[in-house]
Amino acid sequence: MQYLWVAVGGAFGAVARVAVSEWASLRWGAHFPYGTLVVNLVGSFLLGFILTLVAERAMLPAEARLLAASGFLGAFTTFSTFSWETARLITNGSHWHGGLYVTTSILGGLVAVLLGILVARAI
Known part of the structure; x- marks a missing residue:
C-alpha cells in the first residue's frame, strides 16, 4: 500500500512540476531556467515543513509523508534537470548565469528548507 x-x-507532483515550469517560463522568459529554480525552492521549503511536522509534531500520518514527501515532492523537484540546465548554460558560454543558477539553487534551497522547518515549528 505504501x-x-x-x-x-x-x-x-509531476503534473505540478510541468505546470509551474511552464508558468515561470511565460512569466519571466525562457532565457534562464526559472521553472526548475522555482520548483526546487518551493519543494525544499515544503520538504522541510512536512518532514518537521512528521518528525517533531507527529501531525501527519506516515501515509501523508509518503504521499507528500516521497511521492509529490520527489516528482515535483528535480536534480537531473538542474544539472542539465546548468551544463547547457555553461556550454553555451553563459558562465555567469550558470554560476548564478548553481549558487541560487543551492543556497536558496538550504534557506527554503530552514524556513519550512521554522514555519512548521511555529505551528
Whole structure:
C-alpha cells in the first residue's frame, strides 16, 4: 500500500512540476531556467515543513509523508534537470548565469528548507 501512496503523490507532483515550469517560463522568459529554480525552492521549503511536522509534531500520518514527501515532492523537484540546465548554460558560454543558477539553487534551497522547518515549528 505504501507504493500506492508514493505513486499517487508522484503523479500529482509531476503534473505540478510541468505546470509551474511552464508558468515561470511565460512569466519571466525562457532565457534562464526559472521553472526548475522555482520548483526546487518551493519543494525544499515544503520538504522541510512536512518532514518537521512528521518528525517533531507527529501531525501527519506516515501515509501523508509518503504521499507528500516521497511521492509529490520527489516528482515535483528535480536534480537531473538542474544539472542539465546548468551544463547547457555553461556550454553555451553563459558562465555567469550558470554560476548564478548553481549558487541560487543551492543556497536558496538550504534557506527554503530552514524556513519550512521554522514555519512548521511555529505551528
